[in-house]
Amino acid sequence: MTTALGLGLPQNHQYDIGKDVPEVARAAEHIGYQSLWAYERALFPEPATQGLFDIPGMPWPDGYRSVAEPLVTLSLAASATERVRLGTSVLVAPLHGPFQLARALATLDAASGGRVVAGLGSGWSLAEYAAAGVRSFEERGKVLDEVIDVCKAVWGPDPVTYDGEITRIASAVVGPKPAGPLPILLAAGNARAQRRLVDHADGWLPLAVGAERTAAQWRRLQELAAERGRTRPIQTVLRANAEYTSRPYEGRDRALFQGNAKQIVEDLVPHAGIGFDEILVDLQKGMRDGQELTDVAAEVYELARAAGV
Template identity: 75%
Template sequence: MATRLGLSLPQMRQYSIGKDVPDVARTAEQIGYDSLWVFERALFPEPATQGLYGVEGLPWPDQYRSVADPLITLTLAAAATERARLGSSVLVAPLHQPFQLAKALASLDAASGGRVLAGFGTGWSVDEYAAAGIRPIEERGQVLDEIIGVCRAVWGPDPVVYDGSITKIASAVVGPKPARPIPILLAAMNKKAQRRLVDHADGWLPVGMGAEQVAAQWQALQELAEERGRKEPIQTVLRVNTIRLPKAYDGADRQPFQGNVDQIVEDLAAHAQIGLEEILLDLQGTARDAQELKDVAAEVFEKARAAGV
């Protein structure tokens, strides 16, 4: 079976969100993409208090200066499409109030006819945590655990009851319910996060850092699942952050998914061999506008399918 392909929606400042999100979403669905995706970047600290991903001295990319809210972006896409699944890779879940997040995702799933994939991560920006004001960054793991618990409770049968450190629901009717159980997918980079995934989530959201590396991570995750007695299969969606260039990149230091469309497709084919169910392509960063994004998305899709992806 061919690997499912997804496309990231335009959230950055070169796009007109209200016009371009529905336009790109509709076009992507027509091209044949199976899913549409958003990510979350809440703010851009200036001056920077920490490097990108918390790595000292690593600058934040300029494109993070303005990133549209993920749930608003998905809602715009939901209204413009009929079949494409609607996912987040990732939503920095602990920046959100758990009950409100669970309710918003349930409403979006009900409105879209059961198309939502809730992809959560814990993030790394101290500034985003301070601005969100839910809990300090040191408590991000516990907050994510609570969010998963609250989502399962709110999306499940009434009366909803939940007693957590942030959320207290004595006994309540909470609607609308999702059209079907919403899959929860986690980024899960370290061992503790992988245990959380195996025990409490439906799927995994790795990042395409190189086919061998991803294959090794996938193998380790499957072994952990077996060790912990997990019976359900783990859903998989690989996120690919492309650095698309007009010409082929010919340096020995080429990163995965850096280069022209042919090189990106070559890397895509290598990663598809791992056997993950779905690959989502983020092509928005290097596109000048929505028209270029649509053109590149069409070219990548066509060449990927021609290459057997």
């Protein structure tokens, strides 16, 4: 059984969002990709006093200078497609009011015919938390918990009631409802987040960090699920962040998923062997425009299928 393949949509500053998102989405569905994904980066601090991923001294990628809002991006993709699933990988949930986010996701799911996957994370950028103003960075875990609970309440039967720290819903009708089951997947990079995933979410959205390390993370999560008595399966979507080069990358320092289409697929193969349900390939870094992204996405898809991915 082949692994489902997803594609990251064009969101960065080099793209014409209104033109490229629907065109790439339509082409990706035609190529055979089974899902389309958008990520969240709310701002680019200048100067950056906090390193990327909170790693001191690590610079922010230039592509983060302008990133289209993920649910708007997915709305553009939804209008141009019929079958592909539409996911966030990831949306930084605590930057959003829980009630408004739950309604936005439900509306997008209803409008797209039940194709949305809510991939959520807690983020790491202090500047984004300060700008959003929902809650402090230190409260991010509690806010994420409330977002999950509010989504389940709002997406459930009417009348909806909820009494939390941020959200209070007296008995009310809240619509539209999702068109079908709307899965919540979490990035879950630490032990506490993994417990949240096992107890309250539908699936896992890890970042590919090499087949051996990624497989070990998956084994640990499965062991935790068994320890906590979870019986329903964990949906899995692995994110592969690629850096495409038109010629083969020849240096010994080649990073994971760096290089031409053949090299990117060579890195996909062992990750596919881990047994994840799906692999999301984000190719937008380094592309000139939407047409180049479409062309490379087609080449990667063809080579990946030929390699058994």
